[in-house]
Amino acid sequence: MEEANKEVAEIRNLNFLEEIIESDLASGKCESIMTRFPPEPNGYLHIGHAKSICLNFGLAKKYGGKTNLRFDDTNPVKEDTEYVDSIKEDIKWLGFEWENERYASDYFDQLYEWAEELIRKGLAYVDDQTQEEIRAGRGTVQTPGVESPYRNRSVEENLKLFREMKAGKYADGEKVLRAKIDMAHPNMLFRDPLMYRIIHAHHHRTGDKWCIYPMYDFAHGQCDSIEHITHSICTLEFDVHRPLYDWFIEKLGIFPSHQYEFARLNLTYTVMSKRKLLELVKNGFVSGWDDPRMPTICGIRRRGYTPESIRMFAEKVGVAKREQLIDLQLLEWCARQDLNERSNRYMVVQDPVKLTITNWEPGKVEWFDAPLNPADPEGPSRKVPFTGEVYIERADFMEEPPKKYFRLKPDGEVRLKYTYIVKCQEVVKDAEGNITEIRCTYDPSSKPGAGEWRSVKGTIHWVSVDHAKELELRIYDKLFTEPQMGSIPEGKDYKEYLNPESLTYGKGYAEPALLEDRSGIAVQFERTGYFFKDPDSTPEHPVFNKTVSLKDSFKF
Ligand code: ATP
Ligand code: MG
Numbered sequence: 001m002e003e004a005n006k007e008v009a010e011i012r013n014l015n016f017l018e019e020i021i022e023s024d025l026a027s028g029k030c031e032s033i034m035t036r037f038p039p040e041p042n043g044y045l046h047i048g049h050a051k052s053i054c055l056n057f058g059l060a061k062k063y064g065g066k067t068n069l070r071f072d073d074t075n076p077v078k079e080d081t082e083y084v085d086s087i088k089e090d091i092k093w094l095g096f097e098w099e100n101e102r103y104a105s106d107y108f109d110q111l112y113e114w115a116e117e118l119i120r121k122g123l124a125y126v127d128d129q130t131q132e133e134i135r136a137g138r139g140t141v142q143t144p145g146v147e148s149p150y151r152n153r154s155v156e157e158n159l160k161l162f163r164e165m166k167a168g169k170y171a172d173g174e175k176v177l178r179a180k181i182d183m184a185h186p187n188m189l190f191r192d193p194l195m196y197r198i199i200h201a202h203h204h205r206t207g208d209k210w211c212i213y214p215m216y217d218f219a220h221g222q223c224d225s226i227e228h229i230t231h232s233i234c235t236l237e238f239d240v241h242r243p244l245y246d247w248f249i250e251k252l253g254i255f256p257s258h259q260y261e262f263a264r265l266n267l268t269y270t271v272m273s274k275r276k277l278l279e280l281v282k283n284g285f286v287s288g289w290d291d292p293r294m295p296t297i298c299g300i301r302r303r304g305y306t307p308e309s310i311r312m313f314a315e316k317v318g319v320a321k322r323e324q325l326i327d328l329q330l331l332e333w334c335a336r337q338d339l340n341e342r343s344n345r346y347m348v349v350q351d352p353v354k355l356t357i358t359n360w361e362p363g364k365v366e367w368f369d370a371p372l373n374p375a376d377p378e379g380p381s382r383k384v385p386f387t388g389e390v391y392i393e394r395a396d397f398m399e400e401p402p403k404k405y406f407r408l409k410p411d412g413e414v415r416l417k418y419t420y421i422v423k424c425q426e427v428v429k430d431a432e433g434n435i436t437e438i439r440c441t442y443d444p445s446s447k448p449g450a451g452e453w454r455s456v457k458g459t460i461h462w463v464s465v466d467h468a469k470e471l472e473l474r475i476y477d478k479l480f481t482e483p484q485m486g487s488i489p490e491g492k493d494y495k496e497y498l499n500p501e502s503l504t505y506g507k508g509y510a511e512p513a514l515l516e517d518r519s520g521i522a523v524q525f526e527r528t529g530y531f532f533k534d535p536d537s538t539p540e541h542p543v544f545n546k547t548v549s550l551k552d553s554f555k556f
């Protein structure tokens with residue numbers, strides 16, 4: 001039977017979490033599913049979190065369940081409401097809605113009650129040892145630990161001391177509450193794990209009410225249980241915590257949430273730890289959390305990636321049980337897929353050389369209709385002004401071209417996109433031999449829609465000199481030079497691998513309609529790439545970030 005189920009799952013291409021959920025629903029183990037996304041509000045979310053968000057919210061959506069957003073705010077020292085707000089904004093932007101917004105701190109009273117309950121059951125005690133003594137007493141994987149001299153305090157004494165801890169009688173580090181399990185347990189986490197520590201610090205939600213705070217292992221599972229989370233999904237490194245997660249739930253006899261682990265997402269040329277990202281921001285290596293080179297969701301958004309492309313990326317990455325390093329180019333591929341379908345097109349020349357049409361009536365402006373998206377030629381269009389002086393890309397002209405060069409060359413013909421065919425008659429140079437002007441004639445009969453379509457091999461983009469709008473372009477490259485940032489040699493600092501060319505500036509000359517674009521997503525600069533208007537833009541000084549180039553070197 002099990003075999004048969006597995007085969008069906010394979011045919012339907014289910015990932016292991018979907019298999020588990022379908023089986024739990026089928027067996028009646030749960031009636032509906034409830035997941036949660038549990039960020040610690042100590043930094044901005046990154047693409048790894050996006051993966052976890054898509055997974056938690058996506059699974060609930062797929063199986064008619066719900067997802068809570070729960071802030072894991074058990075460490076007041078590092079946490080802040082600035083992060084809470086950004087996290088909520090990022091999840092909404094990704095296109096997900098949470099059922100309830102909760103905080104671990106909402107449950108501090110209940111967690112405290114449960115801690116007393118475990119004390120009363122003889123399963124927890126107050127330890128006066130220092131952090132170092134506790135660490136030393138844990139032993140090693142090979143050798144058992146030693147029991148704390150305070151381990152066998154009476155229930156009454158433990159209750160009294162724990163209440164005094166709560167009341168603020170002791171300084172940070174003076175006492176801790178530990179579960180009383182087994183100092184020789186093969187799983188080190190079972191050697192009397194810490195449940196509570198003293199931190200005299202202001203909490204962004206509970207203020208100064210508490211000076212003892214629960215540890216991860218005594219908070220996460222209990223919060224899951226309170227919220228009736230059926231499938232608590234976390235990353236692989238927590239698999240050793242799972243037995244402890246189950247232990248607390250069992251001893252307290254509360255709602256049996258279960259934990260499942262999947263591989264965290266790693267990307268080439270990227271660091272993902274919040275500590276490192278914070279350091280990049282604090283030390284000015286990037287302009288902020290939303291610097292378009294950052295792997296943060298706000299950085300990615302500013303860069304011009306769409307929520308659709310991030311969700312597509314999460315889907316393609318899939319759910320693995322083993323560590324994975326994903327090629328950054330997959331993310332770019334997803335952005336191209338989405339933007340290719342949806343983005344509006346405009347012509348922008350980045351390295352201009354002037355092309356003059358000698359048989360054009362001086363001063364004449366002719367407006368052409370050009371579709372905003374070629375996939376929808378009958379759809380909305382923009383108006384493009386054509387005159388006798390246009391900019392083309394310097395790279396679209398070659399004086400001594402190789403054989404298969406189909407762009408403009410001496411005596412050659414090319415179509416200026418959406419308009420006429422022009423023929424190169426003369427090249428003008430300055431004293432140093434640089435080309436300053438290309439003189440052409442145009443063929444009036446080659447106007448699109450006027451008579452028979454004459455085709456030439458090359459079509460190039462252009463912008464009318466009189467109408468060109470100057471843009472600042474910010475061109476991004478990988479933030480780091482090393483693909484495997486997770487395995488740099490010991491003794492090396494990750495900052496040594498910062499790419500000095502991760503940001504370069506360019507100029508663009510755009511057709512006027514670009515500045516009227518209201519699509520809200522990145523646009524395509526025809527034949528070049530996708531670009532997204534930066535919030536630094538002003539009407540006088542538009543700034544565009546390069547999202548990704550058109551060219552695709554990614555192979556599945
Ligand atoms: P960091 O170690 O950088 O501080 P974190 O894992 O501690 O990150 P949390 O705010 O605790 O950050 O993470 C919230 C959720 O996102 C957790 O469930 C965590 O497992 C998940 N998550 C974090 N990083 C990744 C990643 N790279 N890939 C997949 N899921 C991740
Ligand atoms: Mg964490």
